[in-house]
Amino acid sequence: MQHKAEVAIVGAGIAGLKAAASLVDLGCSVVVLEANDRVGGRLKASEVAGRVVDVGGQWVGARHTVLLEEARRLGIDTYPQFAKGRTQLQLQGRLTRFTGDVPRMPLLALLEVARLQRLWARDMATVPAAAPWTARNAREWDAMSLESWILDHLHTAGARAFARIVPRGAWAAEAAQVSYLWFLDALRQCEGFGYLMAVEGGMLDAKFMGGMHQIARRLAEELGDRVMLSAPVRRIRQDNAGVVLATDQGEVEARFAIIAAPPGPIASIQFEPHLPALRDGLQQRMPMGLIIKAAVAYPTPFWRVAGFSGQVATDDDVLGIVMDDTQDTGPAILLCFIEGEEALAMSAAVPAERRRRVLASLVRFFGPEAAEPIGYDDNDWTREPWTHGYVGAMPPGVMTRFGAALREPCGRIHWAGTETATEWAGCIEGAMRSGLRAAEEVARRRNQ
Numbered sequence: 001m002q003h004k005a006e007v008a009i010v011g012a013g014i015a016g017l018k019a020a021a022s023l024v025d026l027g028c029s030v031v032v033l034e035a036n037d038r039v040g041g042r043l044k045a046s047e048v049a050g051r052v053v054d055v056g057g058q059w060v061g062a063r064h065t066v067l068l069e070e071a072r073r074l075g076i077d078t079y080p081q082f083a084k085g086r087t088q089l090q091l092q093g094r095l096t097r098f099t100g101d102v103p104r105m106p107l108l109a110l111l112e113v114a115r116l117q118r119l120w121a122r123d124m125a126t127v128p129a130a131a132p133w134t135a136r137n138a139r140e141w142d143a144m145s146l147e148s149w150i151l152d153h154l155h156t157a158g159a160r161a162f163a164r165i166v167p168r169g170a171w172a173a174e175a176a177q178v179s180y181l182w183f184l185d186a187l188r189q190c191e192g193f194g195y196l197m198a199v200e201g202g203m204l205d206a207k208f209m210g211g212m213h214q215i216a217r218r219l220a221e222e223l224g225d226r227v228m229l230s231a232p233v234r235r236i237r238q239d240n241a242g243v244v245l246a247t248d249q250g251e252v253e254a255r256f257a258i259i260a261a262p263p264g265p266i267a268s269i270q271f272e273p274h275l276p277a278l279r280d281g282l283q284q285r286m287p288m289g290l291i292i293k294a295a296v297a298y299p300t301p302f303w304r305v306a307g308f309s310g311q312v313a314t315d316d317d318v319l320g321i322v323m324d325d326t327q328d329t330g331p332a333i334l335l336c337f338i339e340g341e342e343a344l345a346m347s348a349a350v351p352a353e354r355r356r357r358v359l360a361s362l363v364r365f366f367g368p369e370a371a372e373p374i375g376y377d378d379n380d381w382t383r384e385p386w387t388h389g390y391v392g393a394m395p396p397g398v399m400t401r402f403g404a405a406l407r408e409p410c411g412r413i414h415w416a417g418t419e420t421a422t423e424w425a426g427c428i429e430g431a432m433r434s435g436l437r438a439a440e441e442v443a444r445r446r447n448q
């Protein structure tokens with residue numbers, strides 16, 4: 001089967017869908033080619049104890065204006081993240097419970113945690129938004145991992161452990177696996193440590209009634225038969241006249257292509273002519289953070305009665321982060337994030353074993369009632385063939401050498417996807433803004 005459109009978009013994640021919607025508004029004909037048999041990519045729904053839950057992206061930050069505007073347009077309401085009560089922080093086997101923003105730690109460690117935030121804020125402020133590889137200290141910072149920085153700058157075991165849970169909790173990446181420069185840029189993209197970690201008014205401010213995934217589904221419904229499912233793009237050929245994309249459902253001819261997929265899956269597409277070495281090299285060097293997200297349902301939010309917010313952060317448990325996801329009606333839910341090296345180990349376990357280990361952890365934090373859920377489901381993102389994980393991160397040496405290729409068009413091929421964003425990269429907001437930016441690039445060329 002042969003299709004024709006002005007612009008072919010690879011990937012019906014939120015970036016590809018937003019790019020398509022924006023081009024359609026400009027009167028441009030588009031086709032969106034999606035490898036999976038569903039839209040949404042890293043936005044995905046599941047059902048636990050009769051309630052629809054997001055097993056992919058879910059929180060909307062208070063400053064995520066594009067996403068909030070889209071939801072408003074679609075008539076989808078938010079509900080606030082519950083955060084009343086005691087938070088639990090377990091570092092290196094030491095469990096503390098506290099209210100407010102300041103964790104309970106030995107004084108020296110606490111002072112170092114405050115210092116590390118000042119140092120990160122200072123260094124982050126010198127990283128230019130659209131070109132972090134041009135920062136004054138770019139070479140030095142990109143030559144070291146975040147772990148090397150931690151070992152050089154922090155001396156207490158508590159502050160070191162605290163610093164290591166930041167990349168794991170935010171990007172499912174280990175401190176030893178990301179460059180300090182990439183980490184600073186990722187922090188900058190999320191407006192710094194304070195905003196990244198904050199619930200009320202911050203990154204974890206709210207969620208959508210009925211789930212985040214429905215924003216992708218609704219956008220795809222509006223695009224109608226412009227979206228082709230089960231159509232993985234295997235090969236892209238381009239010349240002066242246009243692009244031809246070979247999918248499992250036939251070929252698509254277009255004037256331009258926008259690739260809106262994570263770096264790993266893009267690397268499996270065959271390009272003719274071959275992509276420039278810089279772009280090709282980038283795709284091979286941005287591994288995805290490893291994550292499994294579990295939703296555990298109970299008849300009531302018993303932890304609230306015991307004075308807990310439901311929020312847990314740990315560095316030495318199978319669970320990295322736990323959050324309350326209870327709404328006014330329906331079952332009470334705890335969301336559990338298994339990240340980084342723990343995700344690698346748990347991905348090898350059979351589902352029943354994963355469930356057993358998640359429940360055992362919840363019992364340690366919330367007591368015996370946690371052993372009796374009425375529903376459980378988890379999604380192992382390391383096994384999603386068209387995504388591979390959470391978000392593409394850069395190990396040492398990649399940003400300064402290959403970063404410039406992130407958004408640079410290759411002939412008629414333009415790049416979108418959250419990893420290419422200059423603001424809110426890694427987030428749904430960044431993905432949407434990247435789609436808008438790529439659509440604008442193509443719209444400008446279309447009129448030339």
Ligand SMILES: Cc1cc2nc3c(=O)[nH]c(=O)nc-3n(C[C@H](O)[C@H](O)[C@H](O)COP(=O)(O)OP(=O)(O)OC[C@H]3O[C@@H](n4cnc5c(N)ncnc54)[C@H](O)[C@@H]3O)c2cc1C
Pocket residue numbers: 010011012013014015016033034035036039040041042043055056057058059060231232233234260261262265266269291292293381386387389390391416417418419426427428429431
């Ligand atoms: C567990 C989890 C929790 C998260 N939580 C949050 C959160 O709370 N808040 C937040 O802001 N962000 C969160 N994120 C991140 C957020 O979900 C992503 O940043 C965003 O959804 C990425 O959108 P995208 O369109 O760039 O990429 P994707 O969603 O990955 O879309 C890319 C699409 O391309 C398709 N594709 C790949 N290769 C091909 C091919 N060859 N041919 C055709 N199609 C192809 C894929 O199937 C996919 O549908 C989370 C992510 C995960 C995994």
